[in-house]
Amino acid sequence: MTTQNPEMNRFNKKAAFFVALAIFAQESVWNFYDAQVPASLRQYISSAAVIGLLMGVDNLLGIFVQPWMAHKSDLRKAKAGSRFRLLLIGAPVAAVLFALIPWATTFEMLLVVMIGFAFVANGFKSIVEALTADYQAPSHRSKGNAVARIGVALTILASAGISYIVVDRDVRLAFFIPSVLLIVGMFLACRGLKSQAPHVATSESDAGETVGLKGLVLDLFTSPDRRRLLLLVAVFGAQGTWSAIRSQLTPYAMEVLGLTRGEAGSIGFPAGIAFLLAALPVAILAERTSRTVVCMVGMVVLSLGCVATFFATSALQVSITMIVVALGWCAFAINAVVILWSIVPHQKYLGTYTGFYWTAAALGATLMPAILGLLVDLTAWRYMMLHAAGLCFLSSLLLLKVVRSPAPRERGLATEARNLS
Template sequence: MSAGTVLWVTLAVFAQESVWNFYDAQVPTELRHYITSAGLVGLIMGMDNVLGVLIQPWMGFLSDRRARAGKGRWAIILTGAAMASVPFALIPWTHNLPTLMVCVVAFAATANAFKGITETLVSDYVDPGHRGRAQGFVKAGVSLTIVVSSLISLLVVDRSVTLAFAISPVLMLLILTVSWTFLGRRPTSAALPRPDDSDRDPATDTDFTSPWAVVRDLVREPSGARALLMLGIFCFAGMWSAVRALLTPYGTEALGLSRGAAGGLALPGAIAFLVCVVPLAYASSRLGQVRAMRYGVGLFVIGLLIGFAVPTTPGTVAAMVVTSVGYAAFAVNALVALWGLAPSRHVLGTYTGLYTVASSTGAALGPALLGLTVDATGWRFMLLNGAVFAAITFAVFTRLARRTTSAPA
């Protein structure tokens, strides 16, 4: 495993995730200038995930075609990043709900066009035997985006919201350009013939003429492991997205914090994620990916219960630390496990898109569902409501663990 290659891939993923994390932290507050219902705010925050479901599988399939032809995925990534930066930076300049919604939808559509493709770079530049560990470093980079987002919230938002919304897209464009400079000319796994390729049936490559053909193959897979893993991804992504999207309003409404301070509640959890994610990636190769994800969901439930039992700023911070560690166990394993079940290395971009279908569908419904329970019970019970939904996720992974044997990475 080349340390330099992993570094540049990690930075590329870091670049696009840095914008999304700041979006999740601060756009809900922008919406609350015009909307009072937490459920409606959560529904709008989940809308970008609906667009991801519609856009990412097709863009992943298109990038697979380009990668197999030797053209690479970078043209899509760089073009999408440039287009997404404009509406994102304009969000705080809007002065009414229709204009704000135009910027939000424009950003979500263009950013989703290259989001999954950026994540697929791991499979392009890292051999299958090292992807699990490489993904640990990538997720460590993702956790740093939460740190960066929290620091921007703490240090910049209360002074200048317009400047805060400009920092993230500029950072994204600069880092993606640097990563492309170092990786763009290197050959990728999809473009090279490999006599030792582990594809189960290389001839099936010609059968995948569209993303729907890949979906049919996934559904008809005899063991059902892929479909059950997709369901687990759907459930966990929904609750993680719900807690992240509503955490800043929870801090202002339930804990009485300022907007900037509430936006920084995720910072300690991000640090905990950063500290543990790489060790968890290595441990998962011995423990088994499905088992590691199941334990992570259980820890996530415990963290939410801690936050509900201790409704103070320190208690919420402790809850975010525990839930972030639980999420780390899931995050480093889910996509790599799905790649491992793919029928061909030439459809990994499409499988990344399918991962997005599961996670984005869950993330689209999660904030709205949790927000509706907040409307019914009040902000005080938000974390308890989340724990109940997360317990359902734990049941899904328990069933998956009983039906599959997770081989070491």
Template sequence: MTMPDSPPAPGAATIPSPSGVGERMNRSAVLWVTLAVFAQEAVWNFYDAQVPEQLRHYFASAGVIGLIMGLDHSWGIFTQPFVGFFSDKLVRRRAGRWPIVLVGAAAASVPFVLIPWADNLPLLMICVVGFAAIANAFKGVTETLVSDYVVRSQRSKAQGFIKAGAALTIIVSSLISLLVVDRSLHLAFAIPPLLMLVMLGLSWTFLGRRHTDSVLPEDKTETVRDFASPWAVMKDALRTPTSPTFLLMIGIFCFAGMWSALRSLMTPYGTQVLDLTRGEAGGLALPGAVAFLVCVLPIAYLSNKLGQLRSMRYGVGLFIVGLLIGFAWPTVPGTIASMIISSLGYASFAVNALVALWNLAPTQKVLGTYTALYTIASQSGMALGPGLLGTTIDLTAWRYMFLNATVFAVITLLVFTRLARRGPDRPAT
């Protein structure tokens, strides 16, 4: 039995997981959107891996470093609702959302390349804040592109391919850390933005220039609700503390915060606990990225059968198992095993969270703004997670990083459990 493709009625208390039977995914569009997301995430992953070590030249406190790494993500909380709402207004025009993505990428590349050239703290902070402010502004718009070309019932599967592309960026970032950072830090910081510009250019050439021919007309026949501002959309979505949208955002906040904290503090952990060089420590995420890449597509297809919320709950449980292994086995092999298992748990969350929010949108014409809701939740978690975990490290020691993260992850599991009870999760049939 196929699930209907029309969006849920406002106030619906379920997060459906459509089967997509009878509808085909636009594979060409998914390929080029995946390349666009890959281009964007290549820069962010290298940023998360290497900027904390750059900050250690000026700060000894892990809490301060984590706070700075978190605050740069907070820019998205303020910019994303407006940029997402503006992109929703552009989506049916000739170029769609693409101008926001292309101009933003070009502007963000400048401060990113200058980071290793900053020889004092004020200049470094200008580069870090400048990159984060610009890159966060268009980050959610890039992720929303898939909703313009792929039918609603196939978006979970499409997200599997897109997240696989994102996993490849972790591999690319790790390889740059391993092969280039210890030889030339300036060259290492120039490679990711160059990749971003080239790949976004290719995506625009083969997909964006055909935007008006490819964009889905599915919302032309739906009953459309008019929203005058992004605040009107958010007020409708978050009308009560028990709404499934609000609870889902809490779960996203918690999980994204802990994942960001681990990614931001893994390189210092490798140098402080495992006695690795900066380049070697930056490569610790590589095996986990490979595991993510291998398993993310099967997870995406399995999520259609299990249901999105159940899949995310299982993912949190697996994430906790990985953290406990990392604490119990504080060696390079143990840390690698921990990152592999934790990455698989995160994959289940990454595939399902944004699509679950899209499925709650009252109309297809506000998907960019709903992506902004995802960004608000995830970026808030990313803003606070590294600082919170870093503070616990200051109070204990780097050796206890994985154990401290486990405490926060258990709280995350409780949130997703409560969410599942409040909003029934229906697998595809």
């Protein structure tokens, strides 16, 4: 039995907007980090594999930091009613460290500020991502997450615009702009969400129990419901490959197409627009059909987009094919975490499970850029997107196993699990 306020079953548009603002603030630095830090590393390193490995350090930190901080935020939410204090402390510290990246004059200094930024920013990443589950009823979480992903798409546009207009003129100013967006956006988002009532839906099995982080981790591997583990493995592959594409796309465009650093960093601008326009339609389609099938089809489309990019020979052609890549990623990014929210047995720990989701994503994003970079070293930059296509297709096969897995028998599972059928 579930206790909840009927009024909370409505789609909270204001909350969706403020959550999207928080995610926009957060992703404005991460997107620019992925687009421009590889070019900073190329000043000291020539190997694509090493650059990919170093670009995965932030994700390696996320594997340990994100679930721990997300669990702490669940406990704080239960005690104090919100997660906002952690966000309002972490955002300014991360912004300062991010702004210092272009001021590093040696390789050692660059690594220090990169690792410092990654540690702090990972501390609140999953907390921000869990806000959609906090403020939306399960039946509206795909739409809520679609609005949140629109915030991400806007950061792609912002990053591309900053790269094209500012980077080639003043790279320090270019890094300063996302830092300001992080601080201002997070402050306004937290202030706006404080005026909104969070969604409350606590099952009887959750109400009186307290489960530690270790117990929740063990449950993923010992539960008869294999879908959660299979989904997280698929997230590992999908998010990792997407991160590899993002982190290596700028040097790819420079090496294969002969573009400048600023031009290469802005090549994803049309893809950002495509993601922006497709987000809500994809969410509505998933709610009316099957979220898992939509995710699986999305990864196939992403694979086909990578193959098309491999055959592209100009900046215009690459921009067009990256639209296909973005549409495929849109289908996965909007629905995957919502699927996880719908099948977890402990709804009071949605922040922790969001941390698990981003831990799987971080693990993939730690290894995949280096793997893709190694494949480039063994072949050539020309073949990067062909390698990425194969990795994406493997993720779609994992999602197929999620679709075919039997329904769980555990108590306390969200009723929205029917969307997996």
